[in-house]
Amino acid sequence: MTEHASARPAHEPGTHVMSPGILVATAASLMVLTAITVTSSRIDLGPWNVVVALAIACTKATIVALFFMHLKYENRFLMVILIAAALFAALFVSFVVFDTVQYQPEIRAADQAVRKGS
């Protein structure tokens, strides 16, 4: 109620009608990126494979968010929600993986000790 008081483009936020061209182009670019991600996985890039795959996935997710979910035409706050959620999730994953990588040897050793024992 208070947000739309501020000057915005002619249309009201949320009533933007997506043109068929943009919708089709969005779907087409998602298909192309899917093809690229499959192709890139067949090339051995070592640890970079997962980085490339995630980069492409993030690009695809951004495209979905901006056009299919029409965030590009919405109140910026909705984008803040999605980015915040993604950021919290990313930090959650990276903190825990950071921790687990450090104690990996202890798990390996315990694993082997058990195998030796049994």
Place this chain on the structure above:
Amino acid sequence: MTTAPAAAAEHAAGDSYLTHGKGIASWLFSLDHKRIGIMYLALIVFSLFLGGVFAMVVRFHLWDPSGGLVSNDAYNKMFTLHGAVMIFLFVIPGIPSALGNFVVPLMVGAKDVAFPRVNLLSFWLFVAGAVLFIATLVVGGLDTGWTLYPPYSLESSRGLGILLALTGVFLAGFSSILTGVNFIATIHKMRAPGQGWFDLPLFLWALYATGIIQIFATPVLGITVALGFLERVFHLGIFMPEYGGDPVLFQHFFWFYSHPAVYIMILPAMGIVSEVVAVFSRKPIFGYKFIAMSSIAIALIGFFVWGHHMFVSGQSKWANIIFSFLTLLVAIPSAIKTFNWLATLYKGHIILKTPMLFVLSFFAIFGVGGLTGLFLGTLATDIPLHDTYFVVAHFHFVMVGAVMIAFLAGLFYWWPKMTGRMYDERLGTASAILIFLGFNVTFIPQFLAGTMGMPRRYATYAEQFVGLNRVSTVGAVLLAAGLGVALWAFVASLRHGARAPANPWGAATLEWATSSPPPHDNFAVAPRGVPPYDYTGLTHASDEAGWIPVRPEGAR
């Protein structure tokens, strides 16, 4: 003295949300946020009572170092249920769901929360969760501790109890998410005309920050308990080492939610304190923007401190150091709030009514709770103190001392608005003093016991701690008596309390601009936003009429 039927007749004169719609179904399926708030309140007070009974068993058991009252197993079940009921069914939903539901739409001058049906769904999810918790009692209890650490909690010998409890937590969690969505949407979109972001009462800023945590942290609790459930049933090998899982991973999951959950508890409490301290000092709150922003800061930093629960769990050294630093940072916004509250008292006109007495005791207790948190966020001192009674005392200072006392402050403060009845100020004062004394006598000895090395969750303990434990048990009796007096004050108020005026305290926030109790649609005339802490426009007419505006309606 007015009799109950006479009081009811008086009420019938003006239509209020209490009289709008008759019969039990008009309550159970009401979409009215005020009725939902009252139903939450009833459940939450019942949970507090239930959790309190478990607590008394625990304390009396510990009178004797060899654990006189019940068996070890029964003791373990008692402290587990005490913790689980208090946390999931009292402190987490207490202020937001019960008091928040009632006052949030009123404070923004709206007719209801943004999504009334979702609100009702949230209430019933909570009821379902609570019922499952009670059901664990029936099927033989649960002795895992509220933290539910595997492998212990998911051992294959465990029966139905753990599955019921996990499902209960899952449902209560979703109830909490939906409440958060509702509050944030309400605060964003339903504000009265002319009510800018910085015209929001600080209680709403606090609930906004709480909402962020409820929405972004609670789903992780959901997935955690879902994984626990599936692990127990299908042996997935995620948490259980015997199938290749990692129990420390559970702790990461659990605390990613459960530490921010501490802020779900304390932020709304701080919000209540901000309201009450300004009203009863008759003076605008000091440093409004800093208090508001520190709520948001606490919510955001609170997401990245969960590792401090895992300093001795086998978490890696560098993760420990990073988490320790981030944890210490939370002290800063908390300090900012405290100093601003004190500055609000300065040169004020301090009225020592019951809500204010609770808030003043909050300052001391939250001071101790917050400062002892430093000992536990600091790595070097946490290692000896971890999982001792020092921790028990610390989180009781924060969760019981600070949160429960703020909850009571809020309940006394909004009671006239909710029920249309004043309470007896003498009973209120007596309860505030008894609770403050009882609380400190209960928990200060536990700091000493913990520092001396008494571990928590012990059914029996070394002879050296017997004195401290007995003092603590005596304190618990005092605390229970204080709560009993508070209950007495409320029951007496319902039976023969004086009629409450629209604005008994002279507060400027919008909920006091409508009648007590409010009509079904909250406001006879849709209000405009006003500065929430400007008391210059109000004058005290009489005890019966309360405070009334000196300027004509609508003037800003």
Place this chain on the structure above:
Amino acid sequence: MSHLAQTGTAGAPEDRFLAHHFPDMTAQSQTSKLGIWLFLGSEVLFFSGLFVAYGVYRANHYALFHYAHHFLDWRMGALNTVVLVGSSLSAAWSVRCAQLGDRRGLRITLLLTLLLAGMFLVVKYFEYSHKLHNGIAWGAACHPSEEILSTLPASVRALPVPKDLGTFFSIYYLMTGLHGIHVLVGMGLYVWLIRRATRGDFGPGYFVPVDSVALYWHLVDMIWIFLFPLLYLI
């Protein structure tokens, strides 16, 4: 002067969907949109737990993950990606139809979305049943049959079956299963939308439910975008 009267929302047919606590439809739809986005933010964190589990076990057992992904057929995953992108396109198109008042187009796109969602689950069903039939279950219950082992590439077949193979498949079933449940819920929502669209509820003045369900559906698509490479391609 008649065109001025039409621009006002008062008395518009959609007003029967206006709840009592909102001043007008704009306020109501804005609030609903914020609500659904907050819920979607919550969904992201709900899934994040499984990504954490994935990350931790992948970091600890990289070789195991590399070995295990050979049991997944990337062509099935890619097919489902295409199906889901198609359904997303159709879902986005349904919003457009509702906004423009194209009722026939709305019904067609809603139905198409539902059908593609169903197709996604059919493919998933074949994948699941093939695996479970061949002993590829979760956790300790994972004992791949000789038959499925023989379909692996020769270099992989030479390796011994790793001890904790089931951990990968626990994560696989959890991630795709939770995603599948979301697809199922989405299908239920689309059935509901089709019923309401047939009744003629939606039009330029009221399309919030179509938009909200589409947003949810796009999020489901977005999560699959991450699941596909992480499970099938790594």
Place this chain on the structure above:
Amino acid sequence: MIRLPDLLAGSLIAAGPGYMPERASSVAEGVDQVFALLFWMSAFFLVVIIGLTVLFVIRYRARASRPGPEASPDHSTKLEIFWTAIPLLLVFVIFAASTKVYLAMTELEPGANPQRVQVTARKWSWWFDHAGGKGSKELHVLVGRPVELVLASTDVVHSLYVPQFRLKQDAVPGRFTRMVFTPTVPGTYPILCTEYCGTNHSTMSAVAVVHPDQASFDAWAAEGKGGEESLLQVGVRVFEEKGCSACHSVDGSPGVGPSIKGIWGKDEKLTDGKIAKVDENYIRESIVTPGAKIVAGFDDMMPPVPLDDREIQGIVAYIQSLKEGP
């Protein structure tokens, strides 16, 4: 027993943590210094908070002589910066002091040649395998000699805590965790479990013995060596080592599991209603596959215990020795 007045006096007058346990490890002093820093800092802020609250309530409370609040500003950016900066500064001080001590708690000095002890935690006892092959229910270390404990757990999460060492570390199933320290004061200290682990969590204790000199340590290490153990001795030893005694009493009182006193040769009633005679094979089965036959009135809780033949014979001999009657 510690008396409350002493404690209060200790906490108020002495150097903050005056009531803390004795310091018996190389890191204890550092920990106590950080504790004292925090203690006095907290004491200062608490005095400020409570003092100002009381002072303001007394001076500014509503009363007849004060009609209303006095004029005062409702914000002050200077003050806000002041009380943001001071805590921030203190956070850095605390963090620096704590991290320095913490690093010393996790690493021995380079070149140290620690005595390594394998610690096994299980419900509800500790077992310490000392370097040189000596296993014991007690932890034995030498004053001044660095120690490295490697902790493992066979069932659930436990945590090893010695208040006098100011150290604590969880023992986690499925991984090894470490604890390092150097004992500084000879004596006997309690070892407690601080991670909740079930029924007998509070009695899962042991002792750490810090020997004053090498001779005393060697004397302990030599105990019980030489000569073949009798079967009965093997049984008694295994019964303790493997933690059997935590659940099975030897005095006839039922614990988590049945007592082993007086059961030899008896007929036990099982949960499925059948009867089993307690003989060698029954005992062997109960150890190797504990879930196969459950005595009525007890739960299926026992983990399989891998024992060799001689050890099982030892247990049998032990149970036979506890036969009722003369």
